[in-house]
Amino acid sequence: MTGQVQIHSAFNSDTPFQSLQRVRTPQMVRWVGRVLLIGLLLLPIALIFVPWQQTIRGRGQVVAFAPRERKQVVTALVGGQVRKWHVVEGSKVKIGDAIADIDDNDPELSERLIAQRKYLLSRRKAAEDEVAEQNRAVDAQDRAAAAAVGAARANRDAAQLLVEVAKQSRKNAEFAGTFEQRRFDMFERLFKDKQFGGLESELNRDEAKMRSDRAATDVKRADAEIKRADAAVLTSDSLLLQAEANGISAVATARRDLRRAEQNVFSVERELQEIDNRIERFKARFVKAPCDGVVFRISADGQIGQFVKEGDELAVIVPDTTDRVVELLIDGVDAPLIAAHMEQIGRGPHVRLQFEGWPGVQFAGWPSVAIGTFGGRVRQIDPTDDGYGRFRILVEPEQMFEEDRWPEGFYLRQGNQAVGWVFLNRVTLGYELWRQFNGFPPVVAPKPPEKKDGGKPPKVKPG
Numbered sequence: 052m053t054g055q056v057q058i059h060s061a062f063n064s065d066t067p068f069q070s071l072q073r074v075r076t077p078q079m080v081r082w083v084g085r086v087l088l089i090g091l092l093l094l095p096i097a098l099i100f101v102p103w104q105q106t107i108r109g110r111g112q113v114v115a116f117a118p119r120e121r122k123q124v125v126t127a128l129v130g131g132q133v134r135k136w137h138v139v140e141g142s143k144v145k146i147g148d149a150i151a152d153i154d155d156n157d158p159e160l161s162e163r164l165i166a167q168r169k170y171l172l173s174r175r176k177a178a179e180d181e182v183a184e185q186n187r188a189v190d191a192q193d194r195a196a197a198a199a200v201g202a203a204r205a206n207r208d209a210a211q212l213l214v215e216v217a218k219q220s221r222k223n224a225e226f227a228g229t230f231e232q233r234r235f236d237m238f239e240r241l242f243k244d245k246q247f248g249g250l251e252s253e254l255n256r257d258e259a260k261m262r263s264d265r266a267a268t269d270v271k272r273a274d275a276e277i278k279r280a281d282a283a284v285l286t287s288d289s290l291l292l293q294a295e296a297n298g299i300s301a302v303a304t305a306r307r308d309l310r311r312a313e314q315n316v317f318s319v320e321r322e323l324q325e326i327d328n329r330i331e332r333f334k335a336r337f338v339k340a341p342c343d344g345v346v347f348r349i350s351a352d353g354q355i356g357q358f359v360k361e362g363d364e365l366a367v368i369v370p371d372t373t374d375r376v377v378e379l380l381i382d383g384v385d386a387p388l389i390a391a392h393m394e395q396i397g398r399g400p401h402v403r404l405q406f407e408g409w410p411g412v413q414f415a416g417w418p419s420v421a422i423g424t425f426g427g428r429v430r431q432i433d434p435t436d437d438g439y440g441r442f443r444i445l446v447e448p449e450q451m452f453e454e455d456r457w458p459e460g461f462y463l464r465q466g467n468q469a470v471g472w473v474f475l476n477r478v479t480l481g482y483e484l485w486r487q488f489n490g491f492p493p494v495v496a497p498k499p500p501e502k503k504d505g506g507k508p509p510k511v512k513p514g
């Protein structure tokens with residue numbers, strides 16, 4: 052018991068041992084330790100209410116949004132021998148600038164094409180003149196056929212009138228024959244009747260007989276005229292049909308010749324177009340730049356005298372980009388979340404970008420303390436994956452702050468790697484930890500739109 056009292060007195064502040072007093076923990080340090088211990092115990096509870104920014108991370112590169120501003124492959128439109136190169140790798144070119152000259156394997160092809168074109172032009176001129184002549188011939192045949200048919204129709208109408216005249220003449224002759232026969236009968240009775248004592252002479256009777264016979268002859272002659280007029284009408288009808296047939300045949304022959312002449316013109320035109328196409332393809336031996344940009348690579352060997360075929364790749368040009376975007380590849384689990392977030396807020400979510408070569412620090416949950424990052428906004432999401440379960444999103448520039456402006460195209464070129472953080476909802480750290488532990492998505496899919504009133508009434512089953 053006495054020993055314990057001695058040890059306790061040795062550690063007392065009033066002990067005379069100086070070494071023990073030096074190794075003893077100071078009162079201030081013990082107070083700070085207690086405060087730190089209490090802070091560590093309270094820290095998890097405080098962090099539950101700290102704000103946290105939900106993000107989705109993806110990697111990608113800088114590309115041009117417009118297809119015409121992406122890498123352009125310059126190919127040989129004709130086969131031949133490379134005579135001259137006008138550019139080297141890294142050359143700055145404008146649209147229409149010469150890239151290379153290709154000579155055809157046939158050195159006299161140009162002269163022959165020009166001669167063939169002149170010959171075809173003369174043939175087309177002759178064919179067009181023939182078409183004009185055939186058009187005039189068709190018009191003349193049309194007029195001749197119309198005149199012949201008109202004359203035949205007039206003759207038929209005249210023949211029909213002669214039939215009417217002949218019939219009227221027969222009526223007149225028949226009336227005259229009846230009259231003369233009655234007159235003769237009267238003279239005959241007066242001449243032979245004894246009661247009246249021969250009132251008429253034989254001479255008058257014979258004259259009446261002659262006139263009666265003549266009237267009967269006129270009736271027969273009128274019948275013959277009617278038959279002759281009917282025959283003339285039939286002849287006129289046949290002549291009219293023949294005139295129409297001859298006119299149709301002549302016009303058809305003229306139109307057939309016109310069609311042949313037109314086909315000849317079309318044939319010459321086709322040959323002329325083929326020659327023009329060959330001439331234009333021959334002009335394509337001068338390869339020109341399709342856009343403004345920089346020659347990225349000379350695909351051919353770059354040697355003078357090299358033989359290339361049609362469609363061979365000559366060079367690759369990277370156009371000057373004015374509409375740059377960053378394509379990020381995100382996991383298939385996160386793609387619906389971004390789409391749902393876009394539908395909720397009506398626009399693409401904000402994105403923070405860190406470009407390769409630009410130092411930066413990005414805190415996923417606290418973007419306000421990020422340094423060296425650039426602003427962007429989701430422009431679109433691809434409707435399908437890349438074959439590996441990843442979806443591509445395109446991020447366009449969005450300048451929320453002055454430092455969010457992307458670097459110039461001379462420094463930030465197509466192909467530069469980038470890392471992006473897509474911002475979703477702002478929640479507390481406690482909720483984020485709870486979500487991570489339970490594996491819940493950071494965004495809840497939006498509800499389907501409610502149907503407006505005034506729709507179809509509900510169906511009621513009859514009782």
